[in-house]
Amino acid sequence: MNLTLANTWGLWALLGIPAVIAIHFLQRRNRRVPATTLFLLQQMKRESRTGSRFERLRTSIPFWLQLLMVLLLTWLLVQPRWLKHDAVQRIVIVMDTSASMQAFRAPALKAVDDVLGLLEGPLARAELTLLSSDAEAPSLYHGTLAGELRQALAQWEPLLGVHDFTPALRVARGLVGQQGVVVLITDHPLPVPPLFGAQVVSVGQETDNVGWAGVTVEEKDGQWVWHALVKNYSLTAQGRQWRAQAGAAESPWKPVKLGPGETQTLSGPFPAGEIQQIALQLSEDALSLDNDLPLVRPQPKVLSLCALEGKVPLLAELFSRYAHLRMVAVPGESDLVAAVMTPSFALPEQRHGCFFQAPADETAPYLKGSIVAEPHALVEGLNWQGLLVRESKVMPRQSQDRVLLWQGERPLIVLRMMPAGGRQLICQFDLETSNARKLPAFAVLLHRFLEELRTDKLAPEAANFDVRQHLVVAHRQDAEAGPLKLGDQEIPLAQARLLRAPARPGHFTVRQGETPLLTAAAHFADTREADLTQAKPFNELDKIKAVQIETLHETDPNWRLWLLILLLLLLSSWWFTNSRREMKEVSRA
């Protein structure tokens, strides 16, 4: 028999037992009466000795009836339930995969134990599922054994940022159906109850934390310098130590003191020489993810540009303002050709280019009509209303052209995507007579165009990323190209667009075959996850237990009989009490 009490509060009714005893003691407490025949009583002293109080109560029938009533009433109030023979306990435990759970891993494991502790005895079959709140991640465990589920918890790595639990809860509810139990184990109470009837167990506790909150690396006078933010998330002042590590060399620990919520910027140069990677470290605290800040010396891809122009070197001057752009003289050695269009000029289809019209007649009127930008990433959000362009001959449009900017019916800027992969930005105006060089929108457009080309360029680069940041790595895609490699992990080319930085802080590389494509560092800088001041304990295990009992147990079928017996006991007790009183009165009469 697997008995469970649905309402343990009903056990308070057992207090009725001492109450009944107390009442009977009060009723039966010593009455003070004068007795002139004490010598007779003392002759029978052995018979009338004062025994224990329970012995005194033994012979009282109403007393025992009332005790039985209390026990029956308790039985009815606690709502005993028996486990159904065909009961299947379906429990899905959804583990919050937010990075902040790193600080509460041990309490989270205990919470899982507590939830598993709600499982009924061997009579009930269990179907257990362990999910992470990352809906895209596979389930951690699905089976029937609590022990195996505990082992599967080792795979649980809370590394995500703030995310919505709803998709994971939807999946969980779908797995267990309406009768099952969905438990979300997180580190903070949710502002509103979660959807899909999930019960929440929060294992968090307000905890002090200091961590790296971000970094920028800039080149200044030929020297790369890092600026790292260190933030105190606590409500009290905190002191920590930090150091930098470059190769085998380590700087000494230095103290840093931060007031409540204070952010400080720590700066330093990259070491000279060939050392490309450094790491900043903070002394350990509750959340270790934000205590390491790995960095690489940035090495952007450099585009080479060949400017083909006339007498006035406007193109060279225009493009020399963009960073990481190298001017070359031979068009065949460049990544990009900038030129003034002539009727005889033709660029190979696989080459990239940026073309302008030849200078227009200075007497030609300026174009009239409203300037309208097409929805395209290159021109999105740019203001072209100040662009003044003189009338000139328009190049005929081709089928692969995409007009980016119109003035009236006349295209001003066209993006031509060549079938062989060349990308050509064709400006239907000249730089000399137009004011395009002074227009910020035009500068941004060129920058975006150059960045697109830079991104697509097959060349090694070095950069710093956030953990799990989406990576765009130019790589070979021809039939002979091999898969990408992120560290030791092999990424099929079909999934290259899903490439992300590692979830844990650290240095990493992306290669294709033996060709290095990206040398990078991933750092944790999620300030929302690092803030542990909102973590609070919260527990709905009682609700879970109630749901378990409600769905897996059947009620006592004899409760009506017990109720009837209770009433009979009540009447009997009343009758015994009264009849005894009447007998006394009759005997006195």
Add this chain to the structure above:
Amino acid sequence: MTLLEDAGALRTLHVRARGWARVLKLPFRQQRWRGHAGEFLGSGTGSSLDFQDHRLYLPGDDPRQINWQAYARTGTYSMKLYREEVRPLVDVILDVSASMFAFAAKEQRALELFAYTIESALQSGATLRCYAIAGAQHQLLEPEVILSGQWHSRVSALIPTQETPVLNRLPLRAGAMRVFISDLLFATEPESMLACLSTRSGRGIVFAPQAQEEADPGWDGNYEFIDPETGLPHEHRVEAALLQSYESAYRRHFELWKAAAQKHGIALARVSAEADFQKALQLEGLSSGAVETA
């Protein structure tokens, strides 16, 4: 204020007792008395009209009692003797132990019995002597003090004690009617006490007031019995079986007293405190010879 302390109530009680004494009297007629001249026939010769005997004249005899007719016939002085009429002697002993006044009804009945005995004796012209007794101590109560109802102070002078009344220390008069008013709730053997009432030609009468709280207490449960003599509590648990044993022991106790009284020729009448006084007194008083109808 208890009845014993209320002099006015005691005087009222005596007024009522006079009425009772006119209906039921102490059994003076059942005995020959010695003593001063009175209304009851004495055991000796006297000056009543009842002829008793003849005897020879002896010097010192009253010459007025010489039977001159017999002298004329026989020439010998002979005396004609008549029955003596005397006033009976009554010694009243009131047990003033606290148990006598433990219950209001019992106190009332005890004082009623005492008043009745006094009034009955006085109406009979008896020579009355009253004692209040508590253990070995006793106090003489003059009739006038009793009739004034102000004898409480005398009684209260006696130190409360648990001891059994020591009757043999009382100066009981020979040939007196000895009326002992007591509840007889003593742990001692009745023989020794009752013997004192019947020695020296005494006529013993015992009036024993009894309360229902003693005969049928109806105890059930835990009690803290207060000993009226000492005021000390005694815890007992009384259940039906024990109560039954108690009632049996109570009955046996008075059966012993009655047997002892019968042995010593003492009339013992238990007088219930609950019933009307005359009815209660008649119930055992007449059958035991403790009282007689007027």
